[in-house]
Amino acid sequence: MADGGTSELIMLITGLLVAGIVTTLLVASWGGLANSMDAAQNQIEADSKTKASLAGDPMQVSWNQSSCHLTLYIQNTGTLELTTVELGVIINGTASTVNQTRLLSNTSVWIAGEVAELYICPAGITMSAGQEIIVTILVRSEHYKGISGQYSFSEVVRLV
Numbered sequence: 001m002a003d004g005g006t007s008e009l010i011m012l013i014t015g016l017l018v019a020g021i022v023t024t025l026l027v028a029s030w031g032g033l034a035n036s037m038d039a040a041q042n043q044i045e046a047d048s049k050t051k052a053s054l055a056g057d058p059m060q061v062s063w064n065q066s067s068c069h070l071t072l073y074i075q076n077t078g079t080l081e082l083t084t085v086e087l088g089v090i091i092n093g094t095a096s097t098v099n100q101t102r103l104l105s106n107t108s109v110w111i112a113g114e115v116a117e118l119y120i121c122p123a124g125i126t127m128s129a130g131q132e133i134i135v136t137i138l139v140r141s142e143h144y145k146g147i148s149g150q151y152s153f154s155e156v157v158r159l160v
Contacts, residue, residue, distance in 0.1 A: 052076055072137070083148075086139075091133055100118075132156055
């Protein structure tokens with residue numbers, strides 16, 4: 001009879017230990033899930049605030065074949081500051097090099113409404129005046145809540 005109480009007490013303590021371990025694992029898992037959802041929400045928010053568009057007439061884009069010099073004007077139409085260092089340009093499906101970026105307001109910060117002048121060299125592509133090409137621009141914002149927003153757009157432009 002005395003053995004029955006001891007074994008029940010051991011089973012009770014074992015059950016409580018297992019329940020405590022399971023609770024700890026569930027709380028830790030929930031914390032990890034909450035953190036990843038917070039990071040995903042921050043990424044969505046940063047992406048939604050990162051925008052840019054082509055400024056100027058897309059049918060009058062300057063192209064100099066001899067110096068490999070295509071000039072595009074890109075306006076920050078989002079609410080976050082964009083970085084001028086991390087720009088991507090794809091011309092007719094081929095990655096191109098941005099040789100120089102200059103903000104037209106001569107500031108050092110590409111804020112909303114500001115226009116940047118990009119000098120691009122589409123190496124390996126034969127283009128001529130009057131030709132229409134597809135230009136894809138990829139921009140990235142400065143850090144917002146520890147995350148950079150990203151945005152891309154494509155335009156058909158005519159070279160002059």
